[in-house]
Amino acid sequence: MSQDMIALLIKSLWETTYMVAVSSLIAALAGIPLGVVLVTTDKGHILENVPLNRILGSIVNAARSTPFIILMVAIIPLTRILVGTSIGTEAAIVPLSIAAIPFVGRLVETSLKEVEYGVIEAAQAMGATPWQIITKVLVPEALSSIILGLTITVISLIGYSAMAGAIGGGGLGDLAIRYGYQRFRADIMLITVVILIAQVQIVQSLGDYASKRLNKK
């Protein structure tokens, strides 16, 4: 393999890592609060607000049912407003984040619902405020499960990032399509696939390890 190809592989690896890392971070920062709101505003919960819950739930469902490749194209105007361009790695981060936020929201919602309501009630009986219940009871109790949810999100984003090539986002997936598939370079195809598998394995192992460390159940 030529020097050029190796440089291209390294560049693509960096692009994938960068896109996935930034969009995962944004998705976690927005998705965890979204999950908390989805749970706590539900009927009978500490911040019951059924209309808000229904509206948020519908938005999340709508966002999750849009295929990623369509979402990516559909929000090009928004992408342009946010990063100034609709082409490139930075531009790919916007649709990746927007697709992942509702995904994280739902996963976090599921994790938080696993926390037994009795524990929340015990905190209420001790005079805890809703904010204290969220930060000292709900999230810490569900943290191990939330970490697993975030791991799934990162892995999904690695998969989605392959489509970022459609708007010039680059990355390993894009490389595999352009060189491996369109130029019949089986060696490039194989290497990118192996790197992607290794990436997923590493993320999953780290996630499992962190979750296990945090799980005291």
Place this chain on the structure above:
Amino acid sequence: MIKLSQIEKVYKGKNGNSVHAIKGIDLEVKRGEIFGVIGKSGAGKSTLIRCMNMLERPTGGQVIVDGQDLTAMNDSQLREVRKQIGMIFQHFNLLSSRTVYENIAFPLELVGKSKPEIEQAVLPLLDLVGLTDKRDQYPSQLSGGQKQRVGIARALASNPKVLLCDEATSALDPQTTKSILDLLKDINRKLQLTIVLITHEMQVIKEICDQVAVIENGLIIEQGPVLELFTKPQSNTTREFISAIINHDIPAIFADTEFSAVPLPDSTLVLRISFIGHSAEEPVIAGLIRRFNVDANIIYGNVDHIQNTPYGTLVIEVSGEQQKIQEALEYLQARNLGIEVIGYVARHDSAAH
């Protein structure tokens, strides 16, 4: 200390169905006493205790704790007053991500106490509940009894005036139950803490309560000092609860016997005698035999203690001349005893034969 007046709770279900869980309950718990509420599942006892700290807002009536009307308070006032009301639960409800120490520290963290202050409060509590050596373990590493001890220590951390126990021993085996009840009694004495507990086990009431109320279908059907309720139950439900620990049934050997309410010629008298307190120490049976020249055959006997007061039940069969049996019965009825005539049995049916 706690005064409930005309508490009502209606749960509104879907399509207009509503469940009337509590139908107007008046209750008063005095400072320093252990007050038990006993009832079957679905009787409303859990709803009732949760009204006492407004985890469940009653739909009518007033809850007054230590002179403060909880029903008139907004959420932030309620949070303040709840810090004076500890609560423990059937399923402990500990934070699984925190150690024993951190669980007990939790209510203190909520009010923003400093680390040294927290340590100063938690260490004696660990000692009180006997878990000093478990301080850095997680709840999953503890037994049920130990978890409830953590629950108790956590409830005591904010120095409450009242401790509410929601079926606190129902998930525990009898021996562990005993040790938890002993701990509660100990705390009640040491800290002059008012304790309200709800249970479906009469054993729990008998073991530690001063006062007891029986709840059924959302109403208190009977209440009073424990000894009185045990010895003079008024309702069938109460009798059922008591029979779980004190046999009030007619002994099995009489299962097929027909009792007559009036004396039959040549019959024996079967009666149940309940002894309370010092009369339990009086030799009534011996007196009976000596004075009236009758025979007394003890068919069933049980002597127990409720709050250090001896209490017993005897089922005896008295045989002899009809006249003498009547005199013996009058003699017994004149004493300070609970006498219940089960009936007269024709002699050939009697247990003595």
